[in-house]
Amino acid sequence: MTDPRPRPKPPFKITPVVFHVLLAMSEDSAHGYRIMQEIEERTRGSIRVGPGSLYFTLNRLQEAGMIRETPGPEGDDGDARRKYYRLTEFGRAILGSELEVLTEIVELAREKRLLRDEGVA
Amino acid sequence: MTDPRPRPKPPFKITPVVFHVLLAMSEDSAHGYRIMQEIEERTRGSIRVGPGSLYFTLNRLQEAGMIRETPGPEGDDGDARRKYYRLTEFGRAILGSELEVLTEIVELAREKRLLRDEGVA
DNA sequence: GCCTGTATATCAGTTATGGATATAACGATA
DNA sequence: TATCGTTATATCCATAACTGATATACAGGC
Numbered sequence: 119m120t121d122p123r124p125r126p127k128p129p130f131k132i133t134p135v136v137f138h139v140l141l142a143m144s145e146d147s148a149h150g151y152r153i154m155q156e157i158e159e160r161t162r163g164s165i166r167v168g169p170g171s172l173y174f175t176l177n178r179l180q181e182a183g184m185i186r187e188t189p190g191p192e193g194d195d196g197d198a199r200r201k202y203y204r205l206t207e208f209g210r211a212i213l214g215s216e217l218e219v220l221t222e223i224v225e226l227a228r229e230k231r232l233l234r235d236e237g238v239a
Numbered sequence: 240m241t242d243p244r245p246r247p248k249p250p251f252k253i254t255p256v257v258f259h260v261l262l263a264m265s266e267d268s269a270h271g272y273r274i275m276q277e278i279e280e281r282t283r284g285s286i287r288v289g290p291g292s293l294y295f296t297l298n299r300l301q302e303a304g305m306i307r308e309t310p311g312p313e314g315d316d317g318d319a320r321r322k323y324y325r326l327t328e329f330g331r332a333i334l335g336s337e338l339e340v341l342t343e344i345v346e347l348a349r350e351k352r353l354l355r356d357e358g359v360a
Numbered sequence: 361g362c363c364t365g366t367a368t369a370t371c372a373g374t375t376a377t378g379g380a381t382a383t384a385a386c387g388a389t390a
Numbered sequence: 391t392a393t394c395g396t397t398a399t400a401t402c403c404a405t406a407a408c409t410g411a412t413a414t415a416c417a418g419g420c
Contacts, residue, residue, distance in 0.1 A: 125285070133376070133377090134254075141347075141348075144351060144353055145351060149398080149399090150399065151397065151399075164340065167378085168378045168380095169378090169379085169400075170376095170377065170378055170400090170402080170403090171376075171378065173399065173401085197386065197397075198386090199384075199397075199398050211355075213353060214353055217344075217345065217353055217354055218355065220341050220345055220348075221354065223338075224338065224342050226262075227342075230266060232265055232335055232338055233338055234332075234336075234339065252406085254407070254408090256407080272368075289408075289409050289411095290368075290369075290410090290411095291370080291372095291408070291410070292407075292408055293368095294368065294369060295369095295370095295407085295408090296407095318366075318367075320368065321366090321367070322367090362419100362420085364417100364419090364420105365418085365419105366415100366417070367414100367415085367416080367417100368413105368414085369412100369414085370411105370413080370414105371411085372409100373408105373410090373411100374409075374410100375406100376405100376406080377404105378405085378406095379402100379403090379404090379405100380401105380404100381401085381402080381403105383400085383401105385398080385399105386395105386397070387394100388394090389392105389393090389394090390391100390392090390393085390394105
């Protein structure tokens with residue numbers, strides 16, 4: 119039960135909002151408004167991030183070096199208002215570390231038969 | 240991407256603290272102080288719930304019918320100060336629902352190779 | 361009997377979040 | 391080109407949640 123590998127230490131607490139913002143950027147770069155929508159879609163509306171939390175969180179993540187601003191994706195000259203961000207290596211490490219914790223929790227839940235699905239599986 | 244089964248609707252937000260308290264009670268009944276310790280142990284100190292959040296959360300969970308007070312476990316006449324709680328069916332359903340969301344996130348993370356481990360697996 | 365640890369409880373200060381509001385640019389369309 | 395709804399970033403404020411300090415008291419070892 120000892121930690122096999124040191125976890126990167128986040129400079130502030132990784133709240134659900136922070137986590138989901140990082141996760142929403144894990145594949146492509148993304149801009150704020152899109153992140154808002156994606157979180158709501160993926161969690162089927164159970165988590166809704168308002169503009170207050172969102173832009174506050176984006177600034178914080180950028181200051182902490184977990185994301186950085188990038189030019190938009192290839193061929194996107196669409197909307198000049200958009201600001202695109204992408205995960206840094208550090209941000210990716212933090213996200214990975216958080217996901218490990220979640221993975222352990224999910225495994226524990228399976229062992230204890232806490233999920234409504236997969237009763238036998 | 241539509242929800243195959245309606246989720247039980249929690250009467251308030253299931254924050255990390257709330258979630259971990261529910262999880263800590265999923266097997267046996269438990270008392271407050273023990274829950275505090277267990278959360279700290281299982282998350283290897285990365286989540287620490289102080290007495291403020293804990294007892295506030297326990298009261299709230301009880302009012303909402305997610306946990307209920309019970310007599311201590313068989314053969315425990317140890318410490319009269321302890322208050323033991325156990326999950327209700329409703330509480331178990333809420334916990335299960337939250338775990339489903341986490342399970343989906345973990346699966347997504349695996350597909351996207353976001354975990355530091357299991358690169359090939 | 362005294363001290364440390366266990367146990368519940370409350371309170372105050374801080375931090376995080378959500379909703380309202382502001383501003384403006386975009387796209388469609390009339 | 392005027393107008394309207396949507397997209398998009400940004401700030402502010404009220405509320406919600408959390409942390410740490412403090413209080414109280416019992417248990418067990420010495």
